[in-house]
Amino acid sequence: MTTTKKPTGSRQTRSVATTGKAPSRGARKAQPKGDGEGPTPAIPRRRASVVVIGSINMDLVVRVPHLPAPGETLAGSSFQTLPGGKGANQAVAVARLGGRSILVGRVGDDAFGAQLVQGLRREGIDTRHVAKLPGTRSGVAVIHVEDSAQNSIAIVAGANARLRPTDLRKLESLIAKADAVLLQLEIPLETVRAALQIARRHEVFTVLDSAPVPPGGLPATLREMDILSPNQSEAALISGHPCDTPDDAVRAADVLIERHNPGIVVVKLGAQGSLAHAGTGDPLFTPSFSVKALDTTAAGDAFTAALTLRMAEGAELSEALLFANAAGALATTRMGAQNSMPTRAEVERFLRRAQKERSSRGP
Numbered sequence: 001m002t003t004t005k006k007p008t009g010s011r012q013t014r015s016v017a018t019t020g021k022a023p024s025r026g027a028r029k030a031q032p033k034g035d036g037e038g039p040t041p042a043i044p045r046r047r048a049s050v051v052v053i054g055s056i057n058m059d060l061v062v063r064v065p066h067l068p069a070p071g072e073t074l075a076g077s078s079f080q081t082l083p084g085g086k087g088a089n090q091a092v093a094v095a096r097l098g099g100r101s102i103l104v105g106r107v108g109d110d111a112f113g114a115q116l117v118q119g120l121r122r123e124g125i126d127t128r129h130v131a132k133l134p135g136t137r138s139g140v141a142v143i144h145v146e147d148s149a150q151n152s153i154a155i156v157a158g159a160n161a162r163l164r165p166t167d168l169r170k171l172e173s174l175i176a177k178a179d180a181v182l183l184q185l186e187i188p189l190e191t192v193r194a195a196l197q198i199a200r201r202h203e204v205f206t207v208l209d210s211a212p213v214p215p216g217g218l219p220a221t222l223r224e225m226d227i228l229s230p231n232q233s234e235a236a237l238i239s240g241h242p243c244d245t246p247d248d249a250v251r252a253a254d255v256l257i258e259r260h261n262p263g264i265v266v267v268k269l270g271a272q273g274s275l276a277h278a279g280t281g282d283p284l285f286t287p288s289f290s291v292k293a294l295d296t297t298a299a300g301d302a303f304t305a306a307l308t309l310r311m312a313e314g315a316e317l318s319e320a321l322l323f324a325n326a327a328g329a330l331a332t333t334r335m336g337a338q339n340s341m342p343t344r345a346e347v348e349r350f351l352r353r354a355q356k357e358r359s360s361r362g363p
């Protein structure tokens with residue numbers, strides 16, 4: 001694509017799934033020739049920019065022998081504070097994968113807020129649009145993890161709830177210049193809606209990770225994003241259909257396409273891989289990589305961030321999905337959320353090794 005402006009997101013992307021062409025502005029011409037060794041090109045000379053608009057939390061993690069019952073007092077065996085929030089997790093993933101990662105969000109003027117912003121900066125994320133709100137607490141997630149790895153989570157949105165549509169209107173030129181905008185649902189829905197509208201107005205590629213699904217389901221007013229990416233349980237919840245297999249995912253995607261009119265639905269299928277469907281043309285199933293999974297926390301965040309970045313760089317959909325599957329698989333091999341996000345070099349090495357193994361096995 002040589003034009004400087006992208007055609008309107010969803011329409012163009014719909015042909016992405018059928019033709020495999022990605023609608024990225026500028027990114028395609030920034031693509032290097034590739035390193036000649038592997039299936040993914042190294043970081044393009046002009047790094048694609050991804051504006052992540054989302055939540056920033058401190059996760060308060062308590063290890064317990066079992067999840068506390070009502071009225072029960074338990075002795076936990078350890079306590080950790082870990083940076084989290086889906087927006088921050090995905091911003092970290094974009095930065096480690098070599099993108100220019102710009103985070104738009106809110107923290108409180110408490111100790112957590114300062115710590116969170118410092119950590120994000122250390123990752124090389126542009127935090128100029130992460131405001132510390134006076135008199136407000138930072139978002140927290142209180143997590144109990146029992147020895148069997150079962151957990152229970154209570155999230156208090158805090159400052160995240162104060163990111164308003166008017167804040168985004170002030171950032172219209174930042175959004176307009178981005179190669180992609182990446183959204184999740186841990187900030188107010190009207191802010192997500194405003195972000196989609198602004199990005200669409202400027203023909204910027206948009207990705208919505210539909211987690212967590214709001215109690216009333218995904219509102220029909222969230223629509224016409226380029227990629228809508230639920231995981232299995234979210235796809236089932238939103239569509240009202242089970243989503244256990246790739247075939248189920250196609251049926252769920254059809255419902256989502258009808259209701260939200262995205263360019264493509266990409267269903268994350270855990271250890272099975274992922275399924276992309278545009279409504280027309282053949283669905284594209286990308287099997288997962290076989291890894292020794294230790295902790296699947298934030299595998300979805302690694303996947304969605306990787307997919308967004310490669311699309312922003314101008315990759316073809318099939319290649320972007322392969323890259324995202326690799327990033328998701330690598331994230332499962334390490335404990336934690338932001339901790340487990342892989343770097344570009346790690347994903348490329350992993351893909352090269354997987355390709356070598358595949359070719360040594362023969363057709």
Ligand code: ADP
Pocket residue numbers: 211231232267268269270271272273274288289290291293296297298299300301303324325326327328329332
């Ligand atoms: P979420 O974390 O949102 O629930 P998933 O569990 O579906 O999302 O994981 C996201 C992606 O990570 C999957 O689509 C797949 O590519 C990869 N992945 C997840 N679990 C595994 C696994 N056990 N083995 C290999 N890849 C995995």
